[in-house]
Amino acid sequence: MPIADELATVVRKARYLPELIPFFEATNLAAGDNSIIDIAQPTISPDIPVLTDRLSAIPNANVLLKLKADREATHEMETVSLDVMGELTPLQSLATRNLSLVLNADAIVNNYRMYLGIWVLKPSVAQRILWDLPQSAEAKALDSRRAIRDTVEKGLLPFPTPYQIEREFMGFRRTYSEIVGTVTAGQTTLVLTMAPPLGKELFVLESVTADNAGLTLANNAQIYVTRDDDRDYLKLPCFSMDQSYDFPCFIPALRKLEISYYADANLVNRYIRVVIGRYKMTNILRARFGLDTTQETKESTLAGVLP
DSSP: OOGGGTHHHHHHHOOSSSEEEEEEEEEEEOSEEEEEEEEETTTSOSSSOEEEEEEEEOOOTTEEEEEEETTSOOEEEEGGGOOTTSOOEEOOOEESSEEEEEEEESSOEEEEEEEEEEEEOOOOHHHHHHHTOOOOHHHHHHHHHHTHHHHHHTTOOSOOHHHHHHHHOOEEEEEEEEEEEEEOTTOEEEEEEEOOOTTTEEEEEEEEEEOOTTOOGGGOOEEEEEETTEEEEEEEEGGGOOTTOOEEEEEEESSOEEEEEEOSSOEEEEEEEEEEEEEEOOHHHHHHTTOSOOHHHHHHHHHTSOO
């Protein structure tokens, strides 16, 4: 089942925030509006909003992309200017109440493919101020003690999510794995399993791709990602991928990271590529993931500043 049918479940199960969910869609479009994403409260909320990141899709003069977040006007984009295998197009919209993505086709379009990165966030005090989100009593008190609002108004906070991650995640090795797998129809084949040293390190799935040569929608070929106890947390359709391009994601794992392959057909020598970051479990990451650490680090993480 494509992730399009399970996105709300994935958002609810996101636990090591922020997470960048790689959303892939592979489908036949009917003439008219085709609903691709439709999620709302309580799946997303001011406490756990989502932020669209970057987009890639098959360029097609007959397909119009329509994205709507909360009460914003619908953003429309002609897909003829996009490239499913080229440079990703920025498409940032913050959703705290609802997020919808519709592909409008002038005529039937078969085998349409797209990727959209979606950040699942737990907003810091600085982000809440910038985005005008409700503040708890604890957040208001922290703002008062640290003058966070003044810093936000100066334009110094909050950090963009990629920069924040770069500052917080102290990496010392990145694993670049290329895998060739064979799968029997209807069976899941485990192709990679990794376990970080418990309490000392964590692994992060940072990109994924696969070979789509010779695949069809009917093959239902998918990469399954298991993270810790989240069995098959992500199910990513390979038909939307191409081995010439790495699609970004950010999925931390504290105990186990597994990559598996599934298809409804017998497939031989299928190519998979993943990039996995290996990071030290620092105090600030302990605070971010709700583990024991110092009170100062917990406050800094909640505020959205470096300790």
